[in-house]
Amino acid sequence: MLTARRIAWLCLGLAALSPAPAAAVDGNIGGLDINLSGLAEFRFVAPSRESGHTAGGLGKTSWGQERGFPVVPDFGPLILRGSIGFTPDLRFVTNLRVDPKQKTAVDMLDAYIRYRPVSTSRWRWTLRAGAFFPPISLENTGIGWTPEWTLTPSAINSWVGQELRVLGGEATLEWRGERDRIEAVVAAYGWNEPAGAAIDGYGWSFSQHPVGLFGHVRLPNVDDPLGPRVYSYQFRQFDHSVGYYAGLAWERPDIGRVALLRYDNQGDPNAHDSTEFGWRTMFWSLALSTEIGPVTVLAQGMVGSTTISTAINETSRTDFWSYYVLAGIERGPWRFAVRFDQFAIRENVADAGIGGDERGVAATAAVTWTPRKGISLTGEVVAIESTRSQRQLLGRSPRATEIQAQVALRLWF
Numbered sequence: 001m002l003t004a005r006r007i008a009w010l011c012l013g014l015a016a017l018s019p020a021p022a023a024a025v026d027g028n029i030g031g032l033d034i035n036l037s038g039l040a041e042f043r044f045v046a047p048s049r050e051s052g053h054t055a056g057g058l059g060k061t062s063w064g065q066e067r068g069f070p071v072v073p074d075f076g077p078l079i080l081r082g083s084i085g086f087t088p089d090l091r092f093v094t095n096l097r098v099d100p101k102q103k104t105a106v107d108m109l110d111a112y113i114r115y116r117p118v119s120t121s122r123w124r125w126t127l128r129a130g131a132f133f134p135p136i137s138l139e140n141t142g143i144g145w146t147p148e149w150t151l152t153p154s155a156i157n158s159w160v161g162q163e164l165r166v167l168g169g170e171a172t173l174e175w176r177g178e179r180d181r182i183e184a185v186v187a188a189y190g191w192n193e194p195a196g197a198a199i200d201g202y203g204w205s206f207s208q209h210p211v212g213l214f215g216h217v218r219l220p221n222v223d224d225p226l227g228p229r230v231y232s233y234q235f236r237q238f239d240h241s242v243g244y245y246a247g248l249a250w251e252r253p254d255i256g257r258v259a260l261l262r263y264d265n266q267g268d269p270n271a272h273d274s275t276e277f278g279w280r281t282m283f284w285s286l287a288l289s290t291e292i293g294p295v296t297v298l299a300q301g302m303v304g305s306t307t308i309s310t311a312i313n314e315t316s317r318t319d320f321w322s323y324y325v326l327a328g329i330e331r332g333p334w335r336f337a338v339r340f341d342q343f344a345i346r347e348n349v350a351d352a353g354i355g356g357d358e359r360g361v362a363a364t365a366a367v368t369w370t371p372r373k374g375i376s377l378t379g380e381v382v383a384i385e386s387t388r389s390q391r392q393l394l395g396r397s398p399r400a401t402e403i404q405a406q407v408a409l410r411l412w413f
Helices: 004-015 155-163 197-201 389-394
Strands: 025-029 032-046 072-075 078-085 090-098 106-115 123-132 166-176 181-190 217-219 230-232 243-252 256-264 280-292 295-311 314-331 334-349 358-372 375-388 399-412
Touching (some): 155 197, 197 217
Antiparallel strands (some): 032 072, 032 078, 078 090, 106 123, 243 256, 256 280, 314 334, 358 375, 375 399
């Protein structure tokens, strides 16, 4: 069977057509239009006192009390982006991540072929095939799914990076008027049936660690804190169902951009293999970007559900929603951003007991200084207040306040 791992290795083989990126490369090599770039980072983090979700806890941040120090150094991942133009219309793109802390030290975040014929009319169409992020985020537009305004993405885009990846094909049709631009997109994909396990397992989070194609998501050890670690492998297929998303966007330079997208992985809640269960995950996403004077405003909302059936007449549905509003401004080499998030989850479980209901708010502030091209220094503080019922299973209050501060030096090449 064609698995996500085999597809990823096939894409990695295509990436091997490029020379090793010892430095940034942009030009024509051997008749191919090759572009290689990268990102390396080093940071100091003052973690939250809650155990982070990446360590099996119920904390909402990437780092938590399990690190054992008030301030910890952290070498961030090395991200390499390669782009090969075989013709003016046909291009291969991949983002590779090197991070020994992850399950797979060298992993791929995405790898796909894009076909975009040159257009001489108002109409233009594009095809993509391979493994790629769905067109949901307004924030994470940088190399390797990194956000442009902050270090930590919103709850919505943290979840997208952890659980969603399109392994399939996408078609986009664009109409360009004198001032307006209208875009329609539709995609079909597979190998993402476990998507929903994380948002059900530990809820919304604020994570800087998108899952690679060979990676997995750490789930909380709530039932047995001293037991073995629990993971979910997101890119699996158990049946012949085909997921889809379809969206429509409108853009005008003097107003901004509005995009609506419907996502449904069409997963069978009764399907499973030896380690994973299928989750039927679906949602609506509405996003807006605009300029108000010198201020850039990004806003996005998501509402959806995920459903699983682990036994006859035992079905669990998790309803979730979240939204954020971000305001950012640039002044010379300085960039300032603030963001507000609100999120909630409601579990509808057949059996009684403590479920995973949660609600919360978060505030993020970030300042970035770019003294010269290729170097940036960012300071960020994230404050989260959340209530999650599962914390009672650990003998703790369901309510928690978390503050995470960090300073990151980023080198772009």
